[in-house]
Amino acid sequence: MSGVRVLVGTHKGAFVITSDGKREKWDVSGPFFAGWEIYHVKGSPVDPNRLYASQTSGWFGQIIQRSDDGGKTWHQPGLKPGEPTTTPEGFPMAESNKFVYDTSPGTGKPLTTHQWYDGTQHPWEFKRVWHLEPSLSDADTVYAGVEDAALFRTTDGGKSWHELAGLRGHGTGPKWAPGAGGMGLHTILLDKKNPKRIFVAISSAGAFRTDDGGTSWKAITKGLSSQYIPDPNAEVGHCVHRIAMHPDRPDVLFMQKHWDVLRTDNAGDLWKEVSGNLPTDFGFVIDVHAHEPETIYVVPIKSDSEHYPPDGKLRVYRSKNGGNEWEALTKGLPQSNCYVNILREAMAVDTLDKCGIYFGTTGGQVYCSPDSGDNWIPIVRDLPAVFSVEVQTLA
Amino acid sequence: MIRVALPYHLRNLARINSEVQLDVPGPVTQRSVLNALEAQFPMLAGTIRDHVTQERRPFLRFFACGEDLSLDQPDTPLPEKVASGEEPFLVIGAIAGG
Numbered sequence: 256m257s258g259v260r261v262l263v264g265t266h267k268g269a270f271v272i273t274s275d276g277k278r279e280k281w282d283v284s285g286p287f288f289a290g291w292e293i294y295h296v297k298g299s300p301v302d303p304n305r306l307y308a309s310q311t312s313g314w315f316g317q318i319i320q321r322s323d324d325g326g327k328t329w330h331q332p333g334l335k336p337g338e339p340t341t342t343p344e345g346f347p348m349a350e351s352n353k354f355v356y357d358t359s360p361g362t363g364k365p366l367t368t369h370q371w372y373d374g375t376q377h378p379w380e381f382k383r384v385w386h387l388e389p390s391l392s393d394a395d396t397v398y399a400g401v402e403d404a405a406l407f408r409t410t411d412g413g414k415s416w417h418e419l420a421g422l423r424g425h426g427t428g429p430k431w432a433p434g435a436g437g438m439g440l441h442t443i444l445l446d447k448k449n450p451k452r453i454f455v456a457i458s459s460a461g462a463f464r465t466d467d468g469g470t471s472w473k474a475i476t477k478g479l480s481s482q483y484i485p486d487p488n489a490e491v492g493h494c495v496h497r498i499a500m501h502p503d504r505p506d507v508l509f510m511q512k513h514w515d516v517l518r519t520d521n522a523g524d525l526w527k528e529v530s531g532n533l534p535t536d537f538g539f540v541i542d543v544h545a546h547e548p549e550t551i552y553v554v555p556i557k558s559d560s561e562h563y564p565p566d567g568k569l570r571v572y573r574s575k576n577g578g579n580e581w582e583a584l585t586k587g588l589p590q591s592n593c594y595v596n597i598l599r600e601a602m603a604v605d606t607l608d609k610c611g612i613y614f615g616t617t618g619g620q621v622y623c624s625p626d627s628g629d630n631w632i633p634i635v636r637d638l639p640a641v642f643s644v645e646v647q648t649l650a
Numbered sequence: 651m652i653r654v655a656l657p658y659h660l661r662n663l664a665r666i667n668s669e670v671q672l673d674v675p676g677p678v679t680q681r682s683v684l685n686a687l688e689a690q691f692p693m694l695a696g697t698i699r700d701h702v703t704q705e706r707r708p709f710l711r712f713f714a715c716g717e718d719l720s721l722d723q724p725d726t727p728l729p730e731k732v733a734s735g736e737e738p739f740l741v742i743g744a745i746a747g748g
Contacts, residue, residue: 352693
């Protein structure tokens with residue numbers, strides 16, 4: 256019997272929510288890491304029981320957690336309960352929480368500063384992990400997008416992390432600047448047809464692509480226009496909120512930018528706006544139907560000054576032809592007095608025959624549509640503010 | 651033995667529910683106590699001091715014997731009552747306010 260496992264990161268802990276393939280009855284477990292901010296939880300496509308979580312705190316910093324049993328139990332990589340915590344020589348083993356920027360002479364030395372709010376240069380300072388992207392081919396390999404923006408990778412199951420410094424070494428690095436929410440690398444898309452190709456997006460630097468496994472990067476921002484930066488068509492400075500890809504069509508990407516919904520059909524070489532008839536093209540989430548690569552979903556938010564749905568009506572918008580023509584999906588969603596937000600990591604899809612669409616709100620609801628968006632049900636109502644939603648389809 | 655009291659979330663991380671007792675070789679200072687703590691509980695590395703700079707994290711303070719020792723140099727000897735185990739070394743998290 257197939258089923259789904261929904262991994263939810265919230266302001267005050269993580270939750271694992273499961274159902275069978277009907278997606279009618281849900282079992283909620285958690286909170287895990289109660290009281291901590293959980294920016295992201297995601298499972299390995301190679302081993303669905305292997306989960307990784309980013310646990311973070313303004314007081315205590317960054318913790319990486321790992322589960323090898325589908326979220327029933329967790330440990331810090333390298334520190335499994337009952338196993339030695341020190342090497343035979345007596346040295347502490349835990350390096351799993353250590354994210355240190357590359358300052359080596361060969362690759363890291365020039366990567367010293369980025370632009371600060373006042374226009375001066377500011378040192379890169381690690382704050383937290385925003386996004387964890389497990390490899391498509393190895394359960395022990397995971398990419399981490401961090402604030403201040405950089406890309407890290409582990410190849411030992413999370414025990415140690417090393418920066419792919421070529422990204423910060425992109426010639427525009429000193430021009431990158433944080434937005435009000437920080438300068439975080441939040442989107443990491445892996446190309447199953449080309450293991451050397453990775454896409455990333457950064458708030459508020461823009462979007463980048465590597466075709467050589469992370470050594471060198473190209474800004475993929477041509478076609479973006481942002482009125483909030485001095486040159487609206489600049490190479491960097493665009494506040495990209497989220498990029499989505501259908502795994503079978505890795506050259507086609509969909510973007511929810513600070514304002515504007517866009518698509519590219521050539522792996523980011525050129526973007527074109529597809530906001531069409533959306534009531535507002537501001538928002539955070541965007542995702543693609545599992546079986547229909549031209550069917551995409553967004554949740555419009557009123558504006559960058561008012562982070563809630565227009566008119567107090569929570570509406571998902573679906574386009575079945577890749578943008579421009581959008582329809583509102585409302586059945587089962589509150590259509591009055593709803594003033595929640597849906598954050599950038601908080602939408603996901605399953606891959607069952609009737610594709611399920613999921614999203615979480617800052618009001619603590621997680622909604623599921625088991626029929627591609629036609630009807631919605633809350634699978635849980637009163638969690639802490641939801642930061643992230645990921646879905647695993649289980650055999 | 652040196653006694654160290656940790657805030658709730660760090661006790662959870664370390665999977666303990668009471669004060670920590672540490673054998674600290676040599677002079678008893680903030681640095682030597684925290685080194686011994688992280689050696690016994692490696693999961694706490696980076697949670698009290700920054701991984702790289704080894705500076706105290708901004709929202710934590712160090713108290714002992716009714717005094718705030720947060721701004722002392724890390725190699726300054728801790729009070730004798732801490733060194734003797736009579737008083738604990740307290741790691742305190744800032745209250746969130748409200």
